[in-house]
Amino acid sequence: MQKMKAAIFVEKGRIVLDEKPIPDVGPLDALIRITTTTICGTDVHILKGEYPVEKGLTIGHEPVGIIEKLGSAVEGYAEGQRVIAGAITPSGHSYACLCGCGSQDGAGTKHGFKAMGGWKFGNTIDGCQAEYVLVKDAMANLSPIPDHLTDDQVLMCPDIMSTGFSGAESGGVRIGDTVVVFALGPIGLCAVAGAKLMGATTIIGVDTLASRMEVARKLGADHVIDFKAGDPVEQIMALTDGRGVDVAIEALGTQATFRSALQSLRPGGTLSSLGVYSSDLTIPLGAFSAGLGDNKIVTTLCPGGKERMRRLMEVCASGRVDLKPLVTHRFRLDDIEEAYELFANQRDGVLKVAIQP
Amino acid sequence: MQKMKAAIFVEKGRIVLDEKPIPDVGPLDALIRITTTTICGTDVHILKGEYPVEKGLTIGHEPVGIIEKLGSAVEGYAEGQRVIAGAITPSGHSYACLCGCGSQDGAGTKHGFKAMGGWKFGNTIDGCQAEYVLVKDAMANLSPIPDHLTDDQVLMCPDIMSTGFSGAESGGVRIGDTVVVFALGPIGLCAVAGAKLMGATTIIGVDTLASRMEVARKLGADHVIDFKAGDPVEQIMALTDGRGVDVAIEALGTQATFRSALQSLRPGGTLSSLGVYSSDLTIPLGAFSAGLGDNKIVTTLCPGGKERMRRLMEVCASGRVDLKPLVTHRFRLDDIEEAYELFANQRDGVLKVAIQP
Amino acid sequence: MQKMKAAIFVEKGRIVLDEKPIPDVGPLDALIRITTTTICGTDVHILKGEYPVEKGLTIGHEPVGIIEKLGSAVEGYAEGQRVIAGAITPSGHSYACLCGCGSQDGAGTKHGFKAMGGWKFGNTIDGCQAEYVLVKDAMANLSPIPDHLTDDQVLMCPDIMSTGFSGAESGGVRIGDTVVVFALGPIGLCAVAGAKLMGATTIIGVDTLASRMEVARKLGADHVIDFKAGDPVEQIMALTDGRGVDVAIEALGTQATFRSALQSLRPGGTLSSLGVYSSDLTIPLGAFSAGLGDNKIVTTLCPGGKERMRRLMEVCASGRVDLKPLVTHRFRLDDIEEAYELFANQRDGVLKVAIQP
């Protein structure tokens, strides 16, 4: 049995590079040799024990690579093809998928829905911070990379772009909208880019790190607000002349940003939530107009599947959005523990790291 | 100056019938002689001082009547015509209205949005528990009653039907959906009827009063659950074989029903909230899948305007929904204080009362 | 190699019952033993040579049956289970499917879209007027029949209900709409039922056969018009007092009904087209307001997949719609040629026939 290197969750506080068998390929699977991958904020939650996964699991859900081997029932692909797969890998055939809700894929469950069930890599099955990753339901998930795009250019597609853009999409951003994005980490930065891509004409970013605020401006923020310089809701109301925003995107996962997002809305506005929360949330009565404000709160888990990936790579190819500034550091897989150390501590202005076996 | 009788908010705990001048008619207004009106749960909140309005205000927002006098700039109507107007009376010309958000009408404000601004009758201007009511922006709001419909048949249109149905509409109910409605007061009962009207095939009502549960069955509930007979979420999960519902409609305005509604959803489901809350709300982390469940929470304030009223009267005329069982008691305007006493204390199986000057 | 009986297209004018090998089961397939099926108007087009298929093909796309054998990679089903599959069998994993457009499934094609590609049974692969049928992509398509539903109760789900209902769904029927349905064959009758199920309050059916008009009334038509008794557009305008309809559903596939449907619309209305046309269509300039009328023309090919089938069976189980009147005749598979003879000539008031091996 051949072995490969993989970043494995050992216990709270420890993700280590170790050896594992290269997985067997079932009829619907594809084995991908990873050429580039990255670390996500969620992986840090796993590292810190804040999000529970099984000990021994390979971490990582953002694969860029080459098809090494195809399952016997997989058609339409060739070994050697460069591909990506989304962080979320819907089966395509569950009731949830056929209901347009593939991120809650419950293939194999009684009713075909499972909360967050589409998120498999580095969560319920081995992930892609490794030399190889097995992609289930390959025909629904492998998306060939256009020849002229580099690994780096598509590295944000599997999760960061898909999640960030969905903040704007689920929020229903329309031409002429005013949009605020709370927290300008990689997801929030992509939410800024997504809001611009959909026609928002006033985009306000909220953070406190100068480097992130600067990237936000490059990606489309018309204004950036430092939440340490004063109550962000007041600053937003000042910027919008008291009107409030049409859509507020929450990209952090805290009570404070959730509340501020709701308070920033104009009557009838939409809070589009992307953050991963770690405790119950409070909806303030006033911002919610006692339930009579025609407000919406929508949540979205990173849309996956090969059509989504194809569209995001089209965005990269078109030059409409340039996410190169997001990849700030580069490591070999052999040095992934060092990469975790840097990324988990948000040192050295890190936004995203590229990891290459 | 001619006088009329009107039910006036005097102070917390006191709504009394007294005399007031019949209002003057501005160029865009219409004066309606009330022939039938009713009392809403919201009026009881006002009575109890739980929802603040100015002392001296005439209460009531569900008018059925006859055009007594038209403003000089009003075209397309005739004095003597039987009409209704919605509880919410959008101006038609504010930015909010032109944005499809008339219930948050902010005509006259700087940006044209005002939270709950479309609700004027018995809230920010004199209402219709009186012999006459003045309707602003008459051309956007007066909806002629088809000849063959009685006052009683259309009495639920201005608020109860419009609000209840909107619970299903905003929830995006589709053919084949499973829907639960929390609380089977008049609004919840209309939400049941609305869910059926939109094609839900399994409708579950939650309450504890046998009389309401019986009406719910008549209006389309396939199952009714007594929340006193066990945890309603468990009962819903049992009825749906563990799947959960596609849409949960909250029609009461309490933390308990809000939480249960959220917990009843299948992954990716929608909580459609109609209730008027009186304190901050808590979103339980688990039911919200930490923000990753693709859930939506949508709130709706009773849609108004004459087109909405026309459509609801079409529903009445078509016989698709029979709301006659909702009018359980009948009073003369002279006896409205007695009607409040009955209604506020939910005595004698009261659902809605008809009040006639 | 075991043999089975099957209704085979031999040449224009001849569909005959003959023997064929029982198909082999690939890893993603399921072999279904047919217990009930039916003949569709499209099959008659094939019989008449108006719609081309390969000689030797087994006809039929409305299967009700029992799982005989499951492919090696199929999970979540058991042999012996009663199931249906839709007339359209999307793969679940093509770009089209993942784009929400499964009826145009192009699995295996370069870009993943193929016009009408989701329609496979009796079109591009062997169909189900046979003792057995092979279902490709079984996990996306097999929908278990609830125990308490008979074959007859679910026989309309695979095509007639799905297509007919989609006329109302794609038309965006809303509560209070006025809808006209042109042609009251099985599809049109289901369009009537679908429009009612979605809240249309005035439904007008157009046909000339008294028996069909009577069934239309049972399924929800408020008015029925005999197009031989006068210009149908004039009759519709008379019934709507000159307003026109919000949604016109074309369920036949002729220039005359297409034109009348367009002419029946109110400004801004939608023509929802279900018919299969056999020649170019003409859009009359006036009814189209020279392109400035905010009109929509939408077409829909029968939605398929197991979630769609599940929802339609929910409708059957709920009793919301009773399609029993549609099955007017019953034949053994051995007598299918006789059934074609009756059905193709629309004799004896036939609407749909049940065929049982």
Next chain:
Amino acid sequence: MQKMKAAIFVEKGRIVLDEKPIPDVGPLDALIRITTTTICGTDVHILKGEYPVEKGLTIGHEPVGIIEKLGSAVEGYAEGQRVIAGAITPSGHSYACLCGCGSQDGAGTKHGFKAMGGWKFGNTIDGCQAEYVLVKDAMANLSPIPDHLTDDQVLMCPDIMSTGFSGAESGGVRIGDTVVVFALGPIGLCAVAGAKLMGATTIIGVDTLASRMEVARKLGADHVIDFKAGDPVEQIMALTDGRGVDVAIEALGTQATFRSALQSLRPGGTLSSLGVYSSDLTIPLGAFSAGLGDNKIVTTLCPGGKERMRRLMEVCASGRVDLKPLVTHRFRLDDIEEAYELFANQRDGVLKVAIQP
């Protein structure tokens, strides 16, 4: 009675500058002193007698100006304010408006819908190629110009931007879409800009004039096709590698472009039509997949109302789209006949002309 200069339709072939009384101001009206306006392709149709209007009518529907006088019932504006109004001026209070269909505004008609009824200026009432124009329903239509925007910057908002953008909006353009725009006149150019603004990543423009093709590239076209250099459908299929486009926008109003647009679509694609047609249209059977291709044909009349105008001016203010290249020539109102002569004959590379009294 004071007089003003106005461009008046005298008879087929003759629009002349003449004197007319300055109109009286009714209670809901506003009198606007025009500071800049322009000529539309539709005005040329009127000039040529291809679109009938009453003799003596003032032409023009794209007003930029200053409030001269407000009606007695108009609130929320001040005389002296700089404003625009849309080419389409919905009343805000008709059934059509309250149904979200203001371009088909039928205020004053029995059912409140009138085909193209929202287009009043230079069609059913006097237009704005004059020193003054009367705006009906002023509160629904006057949109204040932000101080920092010049007349030129907002001159395209009333019609060209609103119509062009709506081609993309009604087409439902999504992130990653491929879009083709047929004909790169001012409307088509704005459709290109609108498609880009909504996230299309491959935009193909079709025309033959090099100057227009160049502007199209500036506004977002990734490819431009010369329809004289070969069948445009074949060129589009070559550019999309045989896939076809998600959305095809028709911006001319001819059978040839309509047909090509339909033929360019991928299965399930949408034809969004903006052109004004002058004869019946033919839908080719093949491109329509015999009615089974899940295709949509949607038409849109320039959305109006002050909220629409506000949003479009936000686009101008944001710098997201720069339409300055569209204004190629400039005339005084006194020379408007000369402007018509240039514009009607498409001389000197004219795209749009600015007319200033």
